[in-house]
Structures are given as structure tokens and as C-alpha cells.
Amino acid sequence: MATSVRLRRAGLAAAALASVFLLAACAPPTRAAENFPGEPVVEHGEEGGHEEENVDGAPQAAWVGQGGQIAVTIWGSSTCPVVGDDIRVLEPAGEGNRVAIDLVERPADEMCTMDLVPHTTVFWTPMNVTTTEPLAVEVQDTEVTVPIK
Template sequence: MSRRRLTLIGLLGAGVLTAGALTGCASGAASAPSSSLPSEAATAVPAGEVGAAWVDAGRSIAVVTYGSSSCVPTVGGDPQIADGALTVDLVDPSQGPCTRDMAPRATLVGLPAGTDPSADLAVRVTGAADGETLLAGLTDVPTASEDLAPSAGWVSSSLVAIVTYGSSSCVPTVESVSADGDDVAVQFATPPADQVCTMDFVPRVTLADVGAEAGDGPVSLILSGGNVQAPDPIAVLGSR
């Protein structure tokens, strides 16, 4: 029997909100990710530490830092890679004030052209957060999709970063997680009917704790709800 439980947050950095909004999550033209306030905190990434996950077929990573859930860092400048190490400078968002909670936040980072996702990657974070983590190379690099398909990757043994596309100001939040055979079903919360969303269409990152339902082998996620379009199971990239 599947076990259901409330999980955590939908959020992301590295984005610019477009002007103009409307009720519901309408989409328009844009390409930068954004962030939202999470519903509950998680402990998979201890305070002061940095985590990372491969997403988007290894073309991007989600960098997870710890701090105010409502003030997700964004990427400052172009990430640089040298000798197998990626340096990412993060900056605090200009909007405020920030909530005084401590929670993991995910910042989507596009990788420089030519980055090999099959090789180990040291990730060094400076600026608004400071730390380093080693991201093991992918043993099986998937074919990159050009249709803005959702993707997911392991941050830790239980935490996954899930990339979906839509309004930057209406990032999906996780309502529940349950086992579905060999897969894990992630149900996103239904947004309020009066929720106002910007009209951009960008990648957003949601963090979810799936450890209790994931088992020991490869895991795929079945996404539903929250205006997320994902008809097929999504393989979680990386190792845990």
C-alpha cells in the first residue's frame, strides 16, 4: 500500500520576473527561472552546506543552499569551469523583506558549453552562499530534449530537485509523495483560484523528499497536479 505524506517546497533562483500578471498560471515569452515561498522546511541539506543535482539531461544543475525560503539566491555572472571545477557566484535577490526561516533553496544553473555530464564535477559556490560539493558524473547521460520537458535529479539520498516549466511566480509546491509500483508519485498542490501569476514561461525548481518511497534502485517520478504537464514518468538523474 502506498504511503502518503506531506513534503516540502517549490522554489528556484536565477530568474527575472516579467512585468504584468493575471489570475491563474498563464504563460508567455521568457526564459529565466524564478522562486516562490515554500510550504514547509526540509533538513536534507544541513545549514551551511551546499548540494547539487544534475537536471535537464546534464545541461544544467540545481544548486541547493540553505537560508531564507523567500529569498532564493540568483546566479551572478556566467558560471566558470576549469580543471573539472565549476564556480558559481550567487547573489541575494533585491526584493525583500525575507522570511526568517532556514530551509533548502534551489538555484538553477546552466552549464557552460562543452561540460561533460559523464565526468565528476566539483561545484564551488561563492557570494550569497559559500561552500563546495562534488557531483558524481552520470553513468548514463540521457538524450537532451528540446521540448521543455520536466526533469529531475538526486541532491542527496532522499532529496530530489524537480524542474518544471511555467510562470516564474507560481512555482509548484509538493502536496504529497507516494509509492507507485517501482515509481514515485509526486502530487503537486492545486494553486488557489485567485492566485496571480506572471505571464512568463520559464524553468522552475521544486525540492521534494522522496526517500521513504524511493526504494534502493533507479527511480522515476510520476508528476501530477499543480498545472504541471508531465504525461510520462521522469527518470531521476544521478546517484544518491
């Protein structure tokens, strides 16, 4: 009887461990899905996807893909673009709905042009944020609010 109890416990532990791996595989990745020069194209085929014209080069963010992705546009040099690397949930839905974008670090001595152009990084929307609340996106010491989808 002791052997069958141990086997049952081992089987339950293996099933629990497999469940953890399966659930982790279902979560969207936190790394950037894609990045490209320019602004995102939204569902209706219009350029930008941002609520207002960006005249000061401040970071912008918008829902894309019916809310399945978040596009973050950062203005900078065309030869040394500022690129998003990772998305982190700071406050889940219902508690603030807030994320932070980590950027790819560039060498300090890199030679860059002095122009100002947009570069967009697209992330999969994390599971514990929602499109039914405004989303606060922290990037480059700035907070951008993405309106409800």
C-alpha cells in the same frame, strides 16, 4: 493469576503501540522539504543536476544530497509557479521503484505572467525506494526517469 496475565497483555499491547509510533516517526515526511525558484544545485556545486539540457520545459527530476532527497523541477509562470506538495510511492524498490508527485492546487482565476521559468521542489527520498535502481517519477502527466545514483 488472571490479573497478572491481563497486566502482561496490556504491557505487550502498549509496547507494540509505542513501536508503531516510533517507526512512523522514523519515516521521512512525504510533504515537500523545500521549494525555490530555479534549478537545484547538486553535490559538486554545478547548477541543475539534470542529465540533459531542458529546451522544451518538460519536468525534470534528480537525486540530491547523496540520494537522500529528490529534486523535481517544473517549468511554468514566475508569478504562479507549479509547486510540488506531496510524494507518494506507487511501486516500491524491486517492484518498479516508482513515485508520483502531487502538486499544490492553484485558483483557476489566478492572474499569471506568460513567462516560462524553472521552479524546484525537494522531497526526502521515501524509505521504500532506492537509489540503486532507476526511479520513475510521475508529475504533470509525464514520467521522468532518474538514473541510478
